[in-house]
Amino acid sequence: MYDDSNIISGTFEVEEDYEDDVYNGESGYYVFVVINGDSYQCDVKDDDYQDNLYFYGELPEYYKVGTEYTIQVQDIATGEVFSKSYTVKHSKDKPELSFDKINCHTTKVKGTTEPGAVVQLKLGSKKYKVRADEEGAFTIKIPYTKINTYYKFSVVNELSGNKNEKKGKVANTAVKINVKSWLTVKTRKIKGTVSGAVKGDKIVVKISGKKYKGKIYGKNKKFVISIPKQKVGAKVTVVLRNKFNQDMGKYQDKIYLKNGIDKGMTRKQMRSTTWGAPDKVNVYDSGNYEQWIYYNDDDTLYVYFYYGKLISWERISN
Known part of the structure; x- marks a missing residue:
């Protein structure tokens, strides 16, 4: 709640089957705001963005920054009361907004903002919207995304109208490619493992202007790629590519005569x-x-x- 508004709202999490506890045709919960020794009841309804309940209340006056107040949620059926305390904030403050780093393999973005605030994510041309829970936590599910796709998070405090935005670009994911043995003129299969790969990624070997593709398999993310005989000194690049055909990591080496030495060598x-x-x-x-x-x-x-x-x-x- 802010010092220039007498409106308070938010959400609180309930059991998935809370509708079975409906009491006299109402939600199975009461919500009260206790401030300066007075208690005020709020309206309670279903939240539009997730399976929680949303509460809204109008207080008789405005309160100074730092004034403590408590939100009390009462289960009508059991009489049990859950409570949490907050303080009145300055209306000019931007809403808090933080979230995990987004890379091309991210499918869930977790973050925090003000309790009950609506968070919007614009990822490329797509938009996602979710309301934060009573702790201010939120999770947005997204599909795999191209590296360097622009994104923008925004959150608006519904009471003060203050807005916070954060922008960025989708990052690459951490990748490590390991080739098991030396590559020589006798090599016909390149074997190795790759970390950081997911379903839909693929391995490509580039040698002497030609490409050879392979699949990633098993829990250890192994790969085997067949290649024809190569000349000594040929440059070899093993690349991991995502479903959008973008390079995410690479291993570089060359073709050797052999791993060892023999008498008579020049x-x-x-x-x-x-x-x-x-x-x-x-x-x-x-x-x-x-x-x-x-x-x-x-x-x-x-x-x-x-x-x-x-x-x-x-x-x-x-």
């Missing part, structure tokens, strides 16, 4: 393995003999070339 072939380029190169014997060094957290790999061919290697713990 320096170029060694660079094409999962080891890649060395961290350091030592050259001896006028360039005929080379030592390539790879530093790791737990050990160091030394690879030796003679006349451009790999002749041996050793790993030494750090």
Whole structure:
């Protein structure tokens, strides 16, 4: 309630079968406002926006900011009384409005505002409306939405007419794609898992200008995508797309010659393995003999070339 109005209204939650408790043709509940020692009865009716009851009352005077008042709800059948206290607010204050972050996979938006206030959400071209409960909490159900869709929340205090609006854009959801093994020239199936996916999302692999699609299955969100033989060095991108064909996350790598090394490899072939380029190169014997060094957290790999061919290697713990 505000200092420039003598009207009070709101909602309160009741059991789903409250209509079975109708007393003398009325709602099964009384609502009273107790302020400065006086008690005033409110009218009670069904709420238009949800399965709660709505109350409305007109008090004989206006009250100062900070004046405490209590809403009492009495069950007519049992005589049980539920009560909660509030204070009179300044009429120029904007209604409180807060809500969860909205991403492309959001289906329920939960938020808080003033008790009994009507909240409207404009999401793209669609509109949703709901009334907050007696605690000021509200929930709006929405479908999956495109990333970057504009939205606007608005709430108007029915007594003071004050309005609060908040705008934003639908965000992407958190996504992580994991490919299980190294991708080499012998790879024919790309296997992995993806977190953050929902029904309707799909996995797409892009290699050398071509696309290969796959499905996500199981509780662990696994995927398997078949690919033809690829050339060494080909760029690989694994993308998760939503039902609107928007990219939500990606994993990037390339095709390697192999995961490991063999005697007789050339320096170029060694660079094409999962080891890649060395961290350091030592050259001896006028360039005929080379030592390539790879530093790791737990050990160091030394690879030796003679006349451009790999002749041996050793790993030494750090």
